[in-house]
Amino acid sequence: MITLTELMDVVEIQNTRLNSIPNIVPREITIGINHTLSFALIVSGIRRCGKSTLLTILIHAEKEESLYLNFDTPKLYNFDVKDFAILDRIIIESKKKKLYFDEIQIVKGWEIFVREKLDEGFNIVVSGSNATLLSIELGTRLTGRQLTKELFPFSYREYLDWRKKESSTELFVEFLNKGGFPEYLKTGNPDIHANLLDDIIYRDIAVRYQIRDVRTVKNVMQYLISNVGTLVTATRLKQVFGIKSSATLLDYFSFAEQSYLLFFVPKFSYSLKSQAVNPKKVYCIDTGLIQSVSSGFSKNYGHIFENAVFIELRRKYREIYYFFENNSECDFVIFEKNQCIGVFQVCVELKHENKQREFNGAAKAAVYFGLSEAVILTMDQEDLAFTDGIQVKVIPAHKFFTTEIIMEN
Secondary structure, three states, X not given: OOOHHHHHHHHHHHHHHHHHOOOOOOOHHHHHOOOOOOOEEEEEOXXXXXXXXXXXXXXXXXXXXXXXXXXXXXXXXXXXXXXXXXXXXXXXXXXXXXXXXXXXXXXXXXHHHHHXXXXXXXXXEEEEOOHHXXXXXXXXXXXXXXXEEEOOOOOHHHHHHHXXXXXXXXXXXXXXXXXXXXXXXXXXOHHHHHHHHHHHHHHHHHHOOOOOOHHHHHHHHHHHXXXXXXXXXXXXXXXXXXXXXXXXXXXXXXXXXXXXXXXXXXXXXXXXXXXXXXXXXXXXXXXHHHHHHOOOOOOOHHHHHHHHHHHHHHHHOOEEEEEEEOOEEEEEEEEEOOEEEEEEEEXXXXXXXXXXXXXXXXXXXHHHOOOOEEEEEEOOOOEEEXXXXXXXXXXXXXXXXXXXXXXXX
């Protein structure tokens, strides 16, 4: 329960604070936002990736005044569905028709309130840190009356905007080391990454899904973060951590993915059963986070590089696989509308000993999917070759990250 006075104080403090956030970096996601009055705009993403700042950008872009409320504050931890009546009174008295709610999914039954406000003609933007909860609850209550967007930590282009510099190999390496969490970039304090990981494990996973063995969850997450770019299975990891059931590990994987901490990329197969039983490659949301909370990466920088490429692809595409067929391997194949639109191989440096393997893997994947070209992303090499009739482009990753590469089918 919360009183009218308490809620008014929170609303006033938070809305005043909106006007005092300095040095806001424009986010690329705003380019594609066309907010329609009869729809709720839903923005989901990992904690501390800049969702609140994004809402600030959207609010400042509006000509009409808006009301903003972030539910993820200790002052609102006791807020429940009945307290929406008090919030409704504040909204009516404010006479504001644009509503911005941050982390509203914390309150059970929130989607009913949002539906009511939509029916009353309000313009609504909702942000949250759990993709599945948002989609399931909205799909049930809003019956398709929502537009959805994902927000990630800074992309390389946004990092360049923040640094106010032009792209280069040196800046790209710097980006790989630091990642894109805004708060960490401002301070360089690795405790920010550690605290973020703890928040996700305790608040987004343990509390939300009522898990008592938090220590094991944390050990699993740190292991996975320390092994990005490698193949993982629940069956093998349950032996490593002494967990009785593979289903428990699969739940942990799902919870981590729902909170945007980790992503699991399946092997491509036209058989869904084959996709399910084959090992998956694991990747983390941010390369800076990887290096702050894990160990052992000084000798395997290639996986950090590969992780960065995956996140860049994941910003644009939802359907990503790795390819392995007849001893030929390709890191990423991208699908859109049930059609393969691109294949990407990742290699920090092409050398005499790995050149044939990398070119063949990319070319074989392109042939398999009927494409005419493939791309190999490197740290700073640029080249062109033809293998098995496939045009293979070698592109420095920092150029790929800042240029739209058009694949030729």
